[in-house]
Structure formats: structure tokens, C-alpha cells
Amino acid sequence: TVRVEGERLYDISIGPGLLADPVRISHVLRGRHALIVSDSNVAPLYADRVEQTLHAARAGMQVARFVMPAGEQEKTLSRFCQCLDALATLGATRDATVIALGGGVIGDLAGFAAACWMRGIDVIQMPTTLLAMVDSSVGGKTGVDLAAGKNLVGAFHAPRAVIADTTVLRTLPPRELCAGLAEVVKYGAVFGADFLGWLESHASALAAGDDFALTEAIARSCLYKAEVVSRDPYEHGERALLNFGHTFGHAIEAEQGYAGAGSQALNHGEAVAVGMVLAARLSSALGRASAADAQRLQVLLQRLGLPTALPAGLDPQALLARMRLDKKAEAGGLRFILWDHAGLASVVRGVPDELVLDVLRAA
Ligand code: NAD
Ligand code: ZN
The missing domain is CATH 3.40.50.1970 (Rossmann fold)
Structure with a gap:
């Protein structure tokens, strides 16, 4: 409990x-x-x-x-x-x-x-x-x-x-299980390098739906979320860190059209998985985290059965326009949740469009 x-x-x-x-x-x-x-x-x-x-x-x-x-x-x-x-x-x-x-x-x-x-x-x-x-x-x-x-x-x-x-x-269909694992990884990416390590050592069990590993992952994730929500219920501050990967992710979801039944479009968790890799790369492009950490996150997500590349046919300019419309956007430049290093994140304002486009074009 x-x-x-x-x-x-x-x-x-x-x-x-x-x-x-x-x-x-x-x-x-x-x-x-x-x-x-x-x-x-x-x-x-x-x-x-x-x-x-x-x-x-x-x-x-x-x-x-x-x-x-x-x-x-x-x-x-x-x-x-x-x-x-x-x-x-x-x-x-x-x-x-x-x-x-x-x-x-x-x-x-x-x-x-x-x-x-x-x-x-x-x-x-x-x-x-x-x-x-x-x-x-x-x-x-x-x-x-x-x-x-x-x-x-x-x-x-x-x-x-x-x-x-x-x-x-x-x-639960396996694809939905993987989608949930993306949000589990998010807690590790934002609040705990230790938890990231635990996820790496249990990745195969988690991807296979092992009861014990899943229960442990759920309990740890709920503890992270409960702590943050208890301190900041209305998202005036640190609760925003839970949006790591979501600025990119929401833009992908919106641009491709929301995943309906049987659709090939990425679902929320899948879009967030791609979004987290892009956020990690953007962090490293800004000198806030190492490229090796971004790579490590990508490998973990792949082992958990998640996509890490942008779906074909999504236009970087169109994605950028979507991010400007996101309700998390503010006047005066795009706002992202970015890494200080793997396992620690903060809100970064005024990220230049060109840098975001570079990350999208390379994805
Ligand atoms: P979902 O509710 O659509 O469920 C995914 C699919 O799994 C559905 O087809 C559902 O019928 C099926 N399903 C559910 N449980 C099942 C089970 N036990 N066995 C078999 N099939 C089962 O999607 P989701 O991924 O659970 O949730 C996504 C939604 O959550 C989005 O709308 C998103 O905006 C929202 N969300 C809200 C918050 C929040 O803080 N309120 C946070 C994250 C996401
Ligand atoms: Zn989410």
C-alpha cells in the first residue's frame, strides 16, 4: 500500500x-x-x-x-x-x-x-x-x-x-504492457538512476510480463508518483517533471492521429518512449547529459519492446508546430523537461527551435 x-x-x-x-x-x-x-x-x-x-x-x-x-x-x-x-x-x-x-x-x-x-x-x-x-x-x-x-x-x-x-x-495485450513500461522508465529517467539500473537488470522479466517484476515496478512507480503528487498536487512545480518525453510524445500522437483500434499509429506509451529518447538527445545537444546516457536509455526501451525512432513520414516542422500548440508550451520559446544527467531532470525554458529541429531531423 x-x-x-x-x-x-x-x-x-x-x-x-x-x-x-x-x-x-x-x-x-x-x-x-x-x-x-x-x-x-x-x-x-x-x-x-x-x-x-x-x-x-x-x-x-x-x-x-x-x-x-x-x-x-x-x-x-x-x-x-x-x-x-x-x-x-x-x-x-x-x-x-x-x-x-x-x-x-x-x-x-x-x-x-x-x-x-x-x-x-x-x-x-x-x-x-x-x-x-x-x-x-x-x-x-x-x-x-x-x-x-x-x-x-x-x-x-x-x-x-x-x-x-x-x-x-x-x-492485457503485450503491446499495451510495453506502453505501460515506457511510463515506468520515465520515473527512472527523472527521479532515480538506481531505478534505471534496476530496470536494466529486470528488463527481460518485465518484457515477458513476469508477475513479480511487474508488481515491484508498479509499487516503485506509484511511490515516485505519490511523492511528487503529494508535494505538488496541482502541477505548479516539480510535478511537471513527469512530462519528460511528453512534449515530443504528444506532438507525435497529435501529428499521426490518435491510435484507434487496430491502428498502426503509436499509442501514448510508445510515443512517450520515442519522446524520451529525443528529450535525452536534446539534453545532450545542450551539453546537459552525455550522448552515452541517451544511448543507454534507448537500449533499455528497445529491450522493453518499445519503439525509439520517429515513425516514417512525420515532418519535423509540423512536429515543432504541434509542440508550440501543446498546453505545456509558454510564450517565449519552447519548454522541455530535460536531463541534468540520467536520473535527474529539470524544466528548461527557451530551447531554440533550430536545436529541436536538428534532433527531430536526426531521429
Ligand atoms: P486504454 O484505457 O485505451 O487501454 C488500452 C487498451 O487495453 C484498451 O483497448 C482497453 O480496452 C484494453 N484493456 C485495458 N485493460 C485490459 C485488461 N486487463 N485486459 C485486456 N484488455 C485491457 O489506454 P491506457 O494506455 O490505459 O491509457 C491511456 C490514457 O490515459 C490516455 O487517454 C492518456 O491521456 C491517459 N493518461 C492520463 C494520465 C493522468 O494523469 N490522468 C496519465 C497518463 C495517461
Ligand atoms: Zn504519459
């Missing part, structure tokens, strides 16, 4: 079998209404189990489901409205609980619905992807996408609890 302070205190529980553990959830459940929000891949696998657990945890619970099609392209205002309608149909009161059972898409959308329903009700995050376990379920950022860009509408709404059942990772 990892404890998160900050805007609200909550526990992150990590371990096998937790979705079927009524005791764990009984401590954080109140009221009579719960809405399980999930997607078309996850609900058939796990929603019955969670519903049984809710009934076992609290007698007389009224449980309903809102199941939406899977995929980033569904993280929309119209699905969000449907989710609110499902709360209305359930007759959810102020003490109702939203259960976000799925990956980051479900966590973000369900969390945002919980933030808005009657100005805020509890959400329990039950992340089912590695990415959601190590990143999106912790920290209270919720929201949906607009046609104009990702995550443009949202709210900070910390969960009542995070319950991560590691056994669900066995059904």
Missing part, C-alpha cells in the same frame, strides 16, 4: 486478487449507489467480479454499469454526458461512488464524471492497464479530449482509493 497526501489522502493498494476482495473496498465505500464505468474489452472480463465484490462489501448496494466502446477516440464529451446520464438513471446521490474499471481512458473519463456529478462524488480507481496502474490512476487528473486536442477539458479530482489487481495484467 502506498499513501498519497496532497489535496486528499488516499491509499493505493497493489496486489493479486484485489478486485475480488470485499474487505479492502468496504473501507472506502459509502452510500447505496455505485456505478461501474468500464469499456467493451474490460467489462466482459472483470465487471461481474467487481459487482459481486461490491455486493459482498456492502449489503443493499445498488450497482449499475456504464460500458463504452474501448479506445482513446471514445474519450469524448458525448461519452462523458452518457456517463452522467447513467448516474442519473441510477438515482445516484452525493454519497454515490463511481468505480473506474479500465485503462487510462476509463479512469480519466469516469474520474471527470465523478468530479462533476453533484459537484463531486467519490471515485475508486481500479486500473486494469499497466499504464493506468503506474500513472493515470494516481494523482487526480481527470478529463476528456476535444477535436482540438487531448485532455483539453478536465478537473483535478483525487480518487477515494486506488485498487490495482495485478492479475488482470495477464489479459
Whole structure:
């Protein structure tokens, strides 16, 4: 269990079998209404189990489901409205609980619905992807996408609890597992050279989905995220370091079009993997880190089954234009999270366009 302070205190529980553990959830459940929000891949696998657990945890619970099609392209205002309608149909009161059972898409959308329903009700995050376990379920950022860009509408709404059942990772497609590993590497890249070393020595086990290695990686990642979010819940300062690789990554995602079902486009974690390599190279171009460290990061990501090169056909100028539109951009030049050395990063402002273009052209 990892404890998160900050805007609200909550526990992150990590371990096998937790979705079927009524005791764990009984401590954080109140009221009579719960809405399980999930997607078309996850609900058939796990929603019955969670519903049984809710009934076992609290007698007389009224449980309903809102199941939406899977995929980033569904993280929309119209699905969000449907989710609110499902709360209305359930007759959810102020003490109702939203259960976000799925990956980051479900966590973000369900969390945002919980933030808005009657100005805020509890959400329990039950992340089912590695990415959601190590990143999106912790920290209270919720929201949906607009046609104009990702995550443009949202709210900070910390969960009542995070319950991560590691056994669900066995059904996760391998590509999604690798995507989550990119965010795990991010914590090492930004907060811990030690953790980078641990990842290097466990890379084969992690890529193979080894339970023990994954649980350890999740717990360490959650500790890093919990510490940062506890100190800086609203991203006024160091929480921004978690965007290492994301300025490039978001530009790649936006420029290629978001990965839909069966699409060849890079998903978020894959785009972040490429983005981290580019950020490391940019760091070394600015004399802030060695080229050897950038190379080492690239090798680790490759061993974890992740791409490290720009997808063919992406135009450097177009990517640069996207980065200027990113909500992390500011007036007066591009802002990047860059290495001081491997395992330590800081915010760097006013990075010259030419240097960024050089890195993109060489990628
Ligand atoms: P996702 O939610 O789309 O899940 C990926 C795919 O895996 C989906 O098809 C899903 O149905 C399937 N799936 C999920 N769990 C499964 C399981 N156990 N077995 C089989 N299939 C399963 O994507 P994601 O990578 O989890 O999340 C990406 C989203 O998270 C993005 O929208 C991103 O913006 C958001 N995000 C938010 C934060 C935050 O702080 N709020 C941080 C990082 C990312
Ligand atoms: Zn990310």
C-alpha cells in the first residue's frame, strides 16, 4: 500500500486478487449507489467480479454499469454526458461512488464524471492497464479530449482509493504492457538512476510480463508518483517533471492521429518512449547529459519492446508546430523537461527551435 497526501489522502493498494476482495473496498465505500464505468474489452472480463465484490462489501448496494466502446477516440464529451446520464438513471446521490474499471481512458473519463456529478462524488480507481496502474490512476487528473486536442477539458479530482489487481495484467495485450513500461522508465529517467539500473537488470522479466517484476515496478512507480503528487498536487512545480518525453510524445500522437483500434499509429506509451529518447538527445545537444546516457536509455526501451525512432513520414516542422500548440508550451520559446544527467531532470525554458529541429531531423 502506498499513501498519497496532497489535496486528499488516499491509499493505493497493489496486489493479486484485489478486485475480488470485499474487505479492502468496504473501507472506502459509502452510500447505496455505485456505478461501474468500464469499456467493451474490460467489462466482459472483470465487471461481474467487481459487482459481486461490491455486493459482498456492502449489503443493499445498488450497482449499475456504464460500458463504452474501448479506445482513446471514445474519450469524448458525448461519452462523458452518457456517463452522467447513467448516474442519473441510477438515482445516484452525493454519497454515490463511481468505480473506474479500465485503462487510462476509463479512469480519466469516469474520474471527470465523478468530479462533476453533484459537484463531486467519490471515485475508486481500479486500473486494469499497466499504464493506468503506474500513472493515470494516481494523482487526480481527470478529463476528456476535444477535436482540438487531448485532455483539453478536465478537473483535478483525487480518487477515494486506488485498487490495482495485478492479475488482470495477464489479459492485457503485450503491446499495451510495453506502453505501460515506457511510463515506468520515465520515473527512472527523472527521479532515480538506481531505478534505471534496476530496470536494466529486470528488463527481460518485465518484457515477458513476469508477475513479480511487474508488481515491484508498479509499487516503485506509484511511490515516485505519490511523492511528487503529494508535494505538488496541482502541477505548479516539480510535478511537471513527469512530462519528460511528453512534449515530443504528444506532438507525435497529435501529428499521426490518435491510435484507434487496430491502428498502426503509436499509442501514448510508445510515443512517450520515442519522446524520451529525443528529450535525452536534446539534453545532450545542450551539453546537459552525455550522448552515452541517451544511448543507454534507448537500449533499455528497445529491450522493453518499445519503439525509439520517429515513425516514417512525420515532418519535423509540423512536429515543432504541434509542440508550440501543446498546453505545456509558454510564450517565449519552447519548454522541455530535460536531463541534468540520467536520473535527474529539470524544466528548461527557451530551447531554440533550430536545436529541436536538428534532433527531430536526426531521429
Ligand atoms: P486504454 O484505457 O485505451 O487501454 C488500452 C487498451 O487495453 C484498451 O483497448 C482497453 O480496452 C484494453 N484493456 C485495458 N485493460 C485490459 C485488461 N486487463 N485486459 C485486456 N484488455 C485491457 O489506454 P491506457 O494506455 O490505459 O491509457 C491511456 C490514457 O490515459 C490516455 O487517454 C492518456 O491521456 C491517459 N493518461 C492520463 C494520465 C493522468 O494523469 N490522468 C496519465 C497518463 C495517461
Ligand atoms: Zn504519459
